[in-house]
Amino acid sequence: MGAQWKAKHRETAANAKGKVMGKLAKEIQIAAKSGADPDMNPRLRLAIVQAKKASMTRETLERAIKKGAGLDGEAVQYHAVSYEGFAPHQVPLIVECLTDNVNRTVAQIRVLFRKGQLGASGSVTWDFNHVGLIEATPEGDADPEMAAIEAGAQDFEEGEEEGSTLFITDTTDLDAVQKALPEHGFTVTSAKIGYTPKNPVSAASLSAEALAEVEAFLEAIDENDDVQNVYVGLTA
Numbered sequence: 100m101g102a103q104w105k106a107k108h109r110e111t112a113a114n115a116k117g118k119v120m121g122k123l124a125k126e127i128q129i130a131a132k133s134g135a136d137p138d139m140n141p142r143l144r145l146a147i148v149q150a151k152k153a154s155m156t157r158e159t160l161e162r163a164i165k166k167g168a169g170l171d172g173e174a175v176q177y178h179a180v181s182y183e184g185f186a187p188h189q190v191p192l193i194v195e196c197l198t199d200n201v202n203r204t205v206a207q208i209r210v211l212f213r214k215g216q217l218g219a220s221g222s223v224t225w226d227f228n229h230v231g232l233i234e235a236t237p238e239g240d241a242d243p244e245m246a247a248i249e250a251g252a253q254d255f256e257e258g259e260e261e262g263s264t265l266f267i268t269d270t271t272d273l274d275a276v277q278k279a280l281p282e283h284g285f286t287v288t289s290a291k292i293g294y295t296p297k298n299p300v301s302a303a304s305l306s307a308e309a310l311a312e313v314e315a316f317l318e319a320i321d322e323n324d325d326v327q328n329v330y331v332g333l334t335a
Contacts, residue, residue, distance in 0.1 A: 122327055123150045124163040125197045129177055131167025141274065145290055152288070182208050183223035185216040187312045190300045191223045191332040198325040207323055214316050226332060227294040231273030233266040233280065234258050234289040241284025250279035263288070267295060296332035303335070 127150060130143035137144035143164070150160055165171045178201055182194045198204040209217060230253070237243065243264040247255040252266040259265070264285065268276045270292050277290040302310055313333065321329055 118322065118324065119153055120150075120155055120159070121324055123153060123155060124159065125177060125327065127160065127163040128167030129179075129197060131164045132169075135164050135168035135170060141277070141290075145287065149289055180204060182212075182217060183220070184212055184218040185223070186316045186331070186333075187215055188300070188305060188309050190313050191226055191296065192317070192320075193223060193227060193294055193330040194320055194326055195328040195330075196323075196325040197327050204325045207325070211316075211320055211323065214312075224294075226297050227330065228297060229270060230293065230295055231268035231270050231276065232289075232291055232293040232295075233268065233273065233277050233287055234260070234263055235266060235280050235285035235287045236260070236263045238284045238286060243285075246280060246283035246285055249283050250276045252276050260288075291328075293328060294330040296330070296334070299332040299334040301334055 123146065127143065127146045130140060130146045133142065134140040135143070137147055147160065147164075150163075162171075177197045177199055180196050180198060180201055182196070182205075184192065186192055194208065196204050196208070233252070235258070243255050243266075246252075246264075247266055250266070251272055252268050253272075254267040256265050256267070257263075266276060266280065266285075273290060273292065277287045280287055305313065317329060317331060320326060
């Protein structure tokens with residue numbers, strides 16, 4: 100939960116698929132700005148893998164690549180912006196957005212943070228580690244600890260998907276580690292620069308009512324169309 104919070108049951112919600120597809124399409128478009136050939140663009144290649152896992156249609160996928168690369172005459176104009184602050188009960192979080200209208204996004208984020216506390220730049224990031232995050236699935240009985248050591252990762256933990264492993268790296272080692280992991284029995288499904296909390300709040304220290312308030316706040320943040328990633332200082 101600390102590395103990247105996911106809304107509970109998002110995959111089964113009635114409107115979840117459209118939101119997930121929208122976020123994946125944005126990531127593809129941003130990645131494609133560096134080139135439309137996935138063989139020469141690792142970020143795009145991983146974005147395509149994630150989109151296919153989510154059953155994005157070929158037409159939607161190709162349209163997103165062309166738009167991002169400017170091949171359809173309309174280059175994408177998304178801006179990366181981030182916000183930080185606290186959910187209810189002083190749970191720290193960092194929210195990363197991709198938006199074509201920064202003024203709209205900041206207005207929406209301010210409304211969403213009314214039940215929490217929106218902080219100034221730097222007010223929360225000091226309590227997070229800026230790291231590389233690589234999600235990978237094992238082939239056979241591949242050992243995550245040995246793979247982490249041999250590939251050069253700093254640490255590893257249980258991944259967000261069942262059976263997967265999250266490898267944590269220095270930001271400068273992200274590319275080298277993701278390239279090395281397949282040699283040690285792991286298939287990389289996503290790789291990005293992100294955050295892990297230094298001093299996460301324990302969910303066990305919160306009452307059921309308080310935890311429900313935190314979850315509701317985070318779910319509302321996650322449902323915003325401009326939000327790409329939510330990193331939360333909360334642990335089980």
